[in-house]
Amino acid sequence: MSAPTLAHTFAEKLPEMAVEARAADFAAPRLVVLNEPLARELGLDPDWLRTDDGVAWLAGAAGGHATAYAGHQFGQFVPLLGDGRALLLGDLGGREIQLKGSGPTPFSRPGSDGFGAIGPMLREYLVCEFMQAVGIPTTRSLAVLDTGERVLRQQGYVPGGIVVRVAASHLRVGSVQYAATQSEDLIAAVVEAAGFATPLRMLSEVMDRQLELVVRWMRIGFVHGVMNTDNTALSGETIDYGPCAFTERFVGSARFSSIDSAGRYAFGNQPNIIAWNLTRLAEALLPLTGEDSAREVLGNIQNRWDYYWEMHFAGVDKQLATATDITTFNRQHSEGPIFIPRNQMLQRAITDAERDGDYNRYFELLNAVTDPFNPEAGPWWMKGSEGDDPFITYCGT
Template identity: 55%
Template sequence: MTTIPFDNSYVRLPDRFFVRRAPTPVAGPRLIRLNRALAANLGMDPDWLAGPAGVGMLAGNSVPEGAEPIATAYAGHQFGNFVPQLGDGRAVLLGEVVDRDGCRCDIQLKGAGPTPFSRRGDGRAALGPVLREYLVSEAMAALGIPTTRALAAVATGELVVRETRLPGAVLARVAASHIRVGTFQYFAARGDAEAVRTLADHVLARHYPEASFAEHPYGALLDGVVARQADLVAAWLLVGFVHGVMNTDNMSVAGETIDYGPCAFLDTYDPRTSFSSIDAHGRYAYGQQPGIALWNLTRLAEALLPLLAEDEEAAVAAAEAALAGFGPRFEKAYHDGLAHKLGLSADRDGTVALADDLLARMAKNQADFTLTFRRLCDAA
């Protein structure tokens, strides 16, 4: 059997961070798509993964040597309402590998069966959402936008019951990590200051090692997450991407786009566009995404308060200073990107006003977002 070079770190954290749970086997695994280039970069043999043993592993029918499958614990604000326990209800984290670029990556099976966090769900995924996440996450990667990646999509040979019976599938997902704002909230809500510190130290070492050497490492950690999220949301807006469910459990502290549930790219440019049938009030509409990102980051700052300073007033001041950096960072990234799309210098007087005027005219005339910029290229 081909070995996968697992090098697991999250499973070394205290037991209350996760539950050990192997994936549930499926009846008839069949490979739909394998991301061969990604597999090779992860140190995996694409030919083996495409064979019977590899497909069985990708479907959850076998646990490879070195894997230590777990379901992770987290909480989250869902449409503004706090849920103290969510967790991986249909995903199993097999383990971590270090890719050829030296980056640590999680290998997770989404749709791998029930876990203690399933909340009476079946733990499975339908084929349609699996294919959507595969396509959209790989499109985002090709556009240069930080994102989780799709390693493989595997049909299960079973049906899942939603509004109707649908073919089931498993997505093998790759991420810098699956640690979310909601992971910090989970422990903060329980008053578990030791776990918050342990998690922060893990995130510092894994995602923000340079912040470990700062005078105030946890403040530097918050600064780092704020900066990455500001850049990420600016990148979303620049390609017309709408994340339909920006709950705090769907915000990665690594700064990657994660959890492609309801989502889409704009056709007609309208900042009010949303892509979730349950988002009746447009909380996560295209134009609301920067504000929601800051709202989510504020929840992270609240969880980190005990680490920012011993004095509560000083901790709040440190959190507010970090959060204040979001707006300027986002505006610069967004307007620099708009200038680039227009082929203009971001520092040139009038560029921002020109770009804003164009967007206003696009909204008024119901212009297609992507095609407008493509046709400007043709005209030029």
């Protein structure tokens, strides 16, 4: 098989928001994990992807585009962010394939090397495939590669890594915000490229998608950790798993991200933050919607939140509030998975891989959390609570 032919729909529909770019030239990239079922869904040959040519393609040898977007990061608006370490290879069968950690792009910020560390890439692969297994809308992971190089991070020099991400679309609230800094025509083009009939339809549908998504996060104790508007996908998929973690107890103050010192994106703040992000989307769309129409849509946020909360919590929220462990509670009530990527457990697996090149624990955990309702998928030690030991995650930049 030769390299697949990808379309470049994003660049064709939104040329003002796509810049041609290439990945860094990695001398000896190595495939660490390959999602063979997803590869086949995309029409890719897993055997070819494992060849030298296939690995080079996964590492970005064919080039692609870096995309522009803006965003509120921890509440502060940045008019131009863009893919500083990501490369959109193109799309295949209606799914976009993007590399994360493949090197600097024209949007890289001063001081950023554009590379990824292997640990956060392994985290993203495993957690997003767990989310897929439990039915929560998410981007997917096709592969993780070890770039063969070392990158400097908080803990010193660690192996470099790339995650190959698959998404229905990489358009986000920040994409609309960027368009709003340019022209009304570009806002309209983003609305069309994202598949919405009108700007108000976009606002209403994204609102529903995101509210239900966050309710579903809350149901399993998921803490995203960095809910900036540039990480709020218009598709309603969970995107960017950098500093994510899971709280074992239904405690609003639970936070794990090293960069969220004030707790803006703590577990219990996620409902308010998604409402705030949706309001920023409405503001960006105002030139096309008008204020009265946008306010009318936004006025439904609380009612829609209550609807999805009742749908997914079904009267167990008060019991969960006092449960010693969310997963154990869900398991006992036949409501949730037997296995989740518990924080310390996943970190130990990642540390083994980073420090010793030992992936045994990682693959054992991956097998369990991607078959999370099967009691035979993992050993007994993956089922217990970890308690309240302090835990911090790093985004890998």
